[in-house]
Amino acid sequence: MAKQLNEILIEQGKITPEQDKQAQLYAKQNNISIAEAILRFGFATEEQVTIALSKHFSIPYASRENGILVPEREQNLQEIISEKFARENMVVPLFMEDDSLAIALLDPTNLFLIENIKMMSGKQIQPFITSKSQLLGVIDSFYSTKNLLEEVMNETIHANVDAAAQAASDEEVEVTGVLDLDRMSPNSSQYVKQVNAILRQAISERTSDIHLELFDERVSLRFRIDGSLYERTAPAKDAVNAIISRIKILSKLDIAEKRLPQDGSFTIRYQNRSIEVRVSVCPAVYGEKLVLRILDKGTGEMNIDKLGFEPAQKKAFLEAANLPHGLIFLTGPTGSGKSTTLNAVLTSIRTSELNFMTLEDPVEYKLAGISQVQVKPAIGLTFAAGLRSFLRQDPDVILVGEVRDNETAEACLKAALTGHLVLSTLHTNEALGAVPRLIDMGMEPFLLASSLALVAAQRLVRILCPYCKVPHMPDSAMLARIIQEGHLNPRDQNSWTFFKSVGCPKCFGTGFSGRRAIYEVYRMTEEMRNIIYKSQDLVALKKAANASGALNLRANGWHKVVRGLTTIDEILSITTADE
Numbered sequence: 363m364a365k366q367l368n369e370i371l372i373e374q375g376k377i378t379p380e381q382d383k384q385a386q387l388y389a390k391q392n393n394i395s396i397a398e399a400i401l402r403f404g405f406a407t408e409e410q411v412t413i414a415l416s417k418h419f420s421i422p423y424a425s426r427e428n429g430i431l432v433p434e435r436e437q438n439l440q441e442i443i444s445e446k447f448a449r450e451n452m453v454v455p456l457f458m459e460d461d462s463l464a465i466a467l468l469d470p471t472n473l474f475l476i477e478n479i480k481m482m483s484g485k486q487i488q489p490f491i492t493s494k495s496q497l498l499g500v501i502d503s504f505y506s507t508k509n510l511l512e513e514v515m516n517e518t519i520h521a522n523v524d525a526a527a528q529a530a531s532d533e534e535v536e537v538t539g540v541l542d543l544d545r546m547s548p549n550s551s552q553y554v555k556q557v558n559a560i561l562r563q564a565i566s567e568r569t570s571d572i573h574l575e576l577f578d579e580r581v582s583l584r585f586r587i588d589g590s591l592y593e594r595t596a597p598a599k600d601a602v603n604a605i606i607s608r609i610k611i612l613s614k615l616d617i618a619e620k621r622l623p624q625d626g627s628f629t630i631r632y633q634n635r636s637i638e639v640r641v642s643v644c645p646a647v648y649g650e651k652l653v654l655r656i657l658d659k660g661t662g663e664m665n666i667d668k669l670g671f672e673p674a675q676k677k678a679f680l681e682a683a684n685l686p687h688g689l690i691f692l693t694g695p696t697g698s699g700k701s702t703t704l705n706a707v708l709t710s711i712r713t714s715e716l717n718f719m720t721l722e723d724p725v726e727y728k729l730a731g732i733s734q735v736q737v738k739p740a741i742g743l744t745f746a747a748g749l750r751s752f753l754r755q756d757p758d759v760i761l762v763g764e765v766r767d768n769e770t771a772e773a774c775l776k777a778a779l780t781g782h783l784v785l786s787t788l789h790t791n792e793a794l795g796a797v798p799r800l801i802d803m804g805m806e807p808f809l810l811a812s813s814l815a816l817v818a819a820q821r822l823v824r825i826l827c828p829y830c831k832v833p834h835m836p837d838s839a840m841l842a843r844i845i846q847e848g849h850l851n852p853r854d855q856n857s858w859t860f861f862k863s864v865g866c867p868k869c870f871g872t873g874f875s876g877r878r879a880i881y882e883v884y885r886m887t888e889e890m891r892n893i894i895y896k897s898q899d900l901v902a903l904k905k906a907a908n909a910s911g912a913l914n915l916r917a918n919g920w921h922k923v924v925r926g927l928t929t930i931d932e933i934l935s936i937t938t939a940d941e
Contacts, residue, residue, distance in 0.1 A: 365417075365418065366396075366418065367396055367397055367411070367414050367415060367418050368382045368385070368386070368396050368400070370414040370417050370418055371400070371406055371410065371411070371414050374410075374414065376405075376406045376410045376414070377400060377405045377406050378405075381400075381403070381405040384403065384713075384714060385399040385400045385403060385405060386399070388402070388403070388730075397411050397415065402730045403709070403712065403730060403731065404665070404706075404709035404710065404712070407665045407667070407668070408493045408494065408495055409425070409493055409496075411493075412491060412492060412493040415470075415491055416491050419470050419471070419491065421470045421489055421490065421491050422490050422491070423490065423491055423492070424456065424466045424490035424491065424492045424496075425492060425493070425496055426496060426499075426500070426828070430456065430466075430490060431454075431456070431466055431490075431492055431496055431497075431500055432456070432500075433454060433455055433456055433457070433500065433504045434456065434457040434458070435504075437457060437458050439455035439456075439457075439458070439504075440455075440504070440505060442455055442463065442482060442483045443455045443465075443479065443482070443483075445501070445505035448501050448505065449501060449633055449634070451467075451475055452467060452468045452469075452494070452497060452634065453465055453466065453467040453468075453475065453479070453497075454466050454467075454497060454500050454501050454504060456490065458485065461485055461486055462485055462486045462487070462488050463479070463483045463485040463486070463487055463488065464488040464489075464490060465479060465487060465488070465489055465490065466489075466490045466491070466492040466497060466500070467489060467490075467491065467492070467497075468491070468492070468493075468494055468497060470489050470491050476489060498633055498634075498635075501633070502566045502633075503868055514552075514555050514556055514559040540628075540629045540630065540631050540636070541561075541612055541628060541629070541630040541631070542630070542631045542632075543558055543561060543562055543630055543631065543632040552601075553601060553604040553605055553608050554608060556597050556601065556605055557605055557608045557609065557612075560572060560574075560583070560605075561630060561632075561639070561654075562632070563585075563594070564585055564654075564656060565632055565633075565637065565656065565658060567585055567587055567870055568587060568588070568658075568875075568876070569585040569586060569587055569656055570586050570587070570589075570655065570656060570697075571585075571586040571653060571654065571655050571656070572584075572585060572586075572652075572653065572654040572656070573585075573586070573591065573651070573652075573653055574596075574597075574602065574605065574606070574651070574652040574653075575646065575648075575649075575651040575652070576599065576602050576646075576648045576649040576650075576651075577648055578648055580596070580599070581596040581597060581598070581599050581602055582596060583595065583596040583597065587870070587872060588822075588824045588825075588872065588874050588875075588876065588877050589697075589822060589824065589877060590824075590872070592870075592872070602649065603649065603650075605652075606643065606650055606652050609641055609643075609652060609654070610624070610626075610641075610643065612628040612641075613626030613627060613628050613641040614626060614628075615641070615643065620645060620650060621645055622645065623642070623643065623644045623645065624641075624642075624643045625640070625641065625642050625643075626640075626641045627639060627640045627641055628641070635658070637656060637657065637658045638656075638657040639654050639655070639656055639657070640654070640655040640657065640724075641653075641654055642654075642655075657726060665706065666680075666706045666707060666709070666710045668878075669699075669702070669703055669706055669878070669879050670820075670878040670879035670880055670881060670918075670922070671879075671881055671883075672881075672913060672918060672921060674911075674912075674913075675818075675881050675883040675912075675913065675918070678816065678883050678884075678885045678912075679707060679816065679818065679883055680707070680710060680711065681885070682815040682816035682885060683707050683710070683711050683783070683785070684711055685783055685815055686758075686781065686783065687778055687779075687780075687781045687782055687783055687813075688778055688783055688784070688813055688814070688815030688816075689774060689775070689778045689784050689786075689810075689813050689814045689815055690783070690784070690785045690786070690815055690816045690817075690818075691765075691785075691786055691787065691788050691793075691796045691800075691814075691816075691817050691818070692704060692785070692786075692787050692788075692817075692818045692819070692820065693787065693788045693789065693790040693791075693792070693793055693795065693796050693817070693818070693819045693820075694787075694789075694819050694820045694821060695789065695821075696789070697822075698820055698821055698822055698879075699820060699822050699877075699879050700787045700820065701722075701726050701727070701763070701787075702727075703820060703879065704761055704785050704787070705726075705727045705729060705761075707785070708720070708729060708732065708759070708761060708785070709729060711759070712729075712731055712732065714731065716758040716759055717733075717755070717756055717757050717758045717759070718731070718732040718733065718757070718758065718759045718761075719732070719733045719734075719735070719752050719755060719757045719759070719760050719761070720732060720733070720734045720735065720760070720761040720762075720763070721735050721737060721745055721748040721749060721752065721760070721761070721762050721763060722734060722735070722736060722737065722761070722763040723736065723737040723745070723763050723764070724736055733755075735748055735752075737763070744769075744770075745762055745763065745764070745765070745766065745767075745770040745773075746767070746769035746770045746772075746773045749762060749770065749773040749774065749777060750773060752777070753776075753777060753780070753782075757782055758782065758783065759782070759783045759785070760777055760782055760783070760784050760785070761784075761785045761786070762774055762784060762785070762786040763786070763787065764786065764787050764788070764789075765786050765787070765788055765800075765803070767803070768803045768804040771800055771803035771804060771805055772803075772804055772805070774786055775805050775809060775810070775813060778813040779809065779813055783815075788800070790819070791819075792819050792882070792914075792915075793817040793818050793819035793882045793883070793884055794817060794884065794900060794903050794904055794907060795900070796817045797810070797814075797817070797894055797898065797900070797903060798898060798900060801898060807894055807895055807898055808895050810894055811891045811892075811894040811895040812891070814886050814891075814894070815885070815886060816883065816884065816885050816886065817884050817886075818881055818882060818883040818884065819881065819882050819915060820879045820880065820881045820882075820915075821879065821880055821915060821936050821937065822877040822878070822879055822880075822936075823877060823878060823879075823880055823919060823922065823928050823932050823933065823936050824872075824874035824876075824877050824928060824932055825874060825875060825876045825877060825878050825927055825928055826861055826863055826873065826874060826875070826926070826927065826928055826929065827863070827864075827865075827866060827868060827869035827872070827873055827874055827875040828875065829866050829868045829869065830863075830864040830865060830866035830868070830869065830873065831861040831862070831863060831864065831873070831926075832861060832862060832864055833859070833860065833861055834860050834861055834862035834929075835860055836860060836930055840930065844920045844923065844924065844930070847916050847917060847920055847939060848913075848916075848917045848919075848920030848921060848923075848924070849913065849917055850920065850921075850924065858924040858925075859924070859925070859926035860923065860924070860926065860930070861926050861929065862929055863929055878922070878927065878928075880915055880918040880919045880922060880933075880936070880937070881913075881915070881918055882912065882913060882914045882915045882917075882918065883912060883913075884907045884910070884912050885910070885912075887906065887910055889906045889909075890903060890906045890907060893906060915936075915937045916933065916937040916938065916939055919932075919933035919936065919937050920933060
């Protein structure tokens, strides 16, 4: 008899029997599969669950890493399975061989789908199982939409906008509250089509921010991909105001107000997932500038094992996160992934035996089993006020989105001193810079020394595209520098691999695909506590931290380089030698 999914995961050491019981109870209460429950709790990764399902159903696993989830472009497979059919049924063709067609899908028990594809293709079907995130990524790249934006932008814009189509489209969004990009009417106005095309291409290219701005002689449309801005085909100059008005309508902003900045948001549905778009409109010299922040939860990595921690760093962070009380601070600039890291840590330590509460601005990730609160300063619900209220809710672990002022800092310290574990973020250039910043905010050094459990910092570095990267050996001087700054053992050089970026259609010519965090993580030692208590000397604090053997940001980055994940230039541009 075939083993069940949860039995396989326990046998492989991916989940514990206690986690299995919790997931089974949650699955029964919410009428979902055990696999979905395990994923919601973050007990195992999507990849681990899919591999276990592969073993359970005795169907081979396909991924980009094992080289199977790579559709053959020369066999015209898109003529057998169209993009619409692939997205609606979550399936993608892989290759044809003799009288068989290989496909990758999420649910190998869907015999109706398999039989349907068999009739469509006239071939025997060889199924492979894959994960949702991998499948969506392959559908995006195989049925590429890279020319869609250019085609729409180059269409003639007519002065008389189809008002009926515009009104109908707006009416549908008004009723549902969601812009459905998979079900847009072909009769929509040209401006609606342009907005949809911009959003579709941005999502397909893993864009985090869209910038649209008007200058004296031209229009600029840029996508921020993996931290860098890239120019894209821009709309006509006389279409910009209409496009911004369309976005304002979606965001429920005042389309008549052009003198003051406005902020809003809306939700879109695309490729079977819900994506939040935050909108910022700001008046500039030549007209309003529009910036859209795309929060695609389907691309968020909530697995602590894949964030970028070195083993010792992960161990230190989790040890601190499992303490009964204390302060944990994660520092870094805006957009460096701090919220993702802290939410992944919470997911890793989450248990039904403890009360977890978060106070965020805004709530970016919805976490099962955790009470999450959105701050609303306009009505008095600030970080400090919310934190004071939390203390009456019997919490065990509290996440505070950001410490911005003295009042919030004091409230965090009070919570830690009264038996709670508090995790939060600060904007400082380095992890140990959190200490003088917190003291400047009014924390007494002797109280900070006794309550601070861990400080960490992070940055995001771009990961090389696996399809086009090429080997590149650094010269002897650079190699010596990497060994010294990375605290690496020269005897391990035979296992190191160095690459440089090139660029190909799969990575849209950037040479990179995705980002990963680099960290510096410092657990408080007795020596470091004494320095905080007595002198607050940052130089002495750094020496004590380095003596503990912890890696700084630059050293962590070099570890990523020698494993072939990123480039030397990327690390040099993101970090400094003394970090």
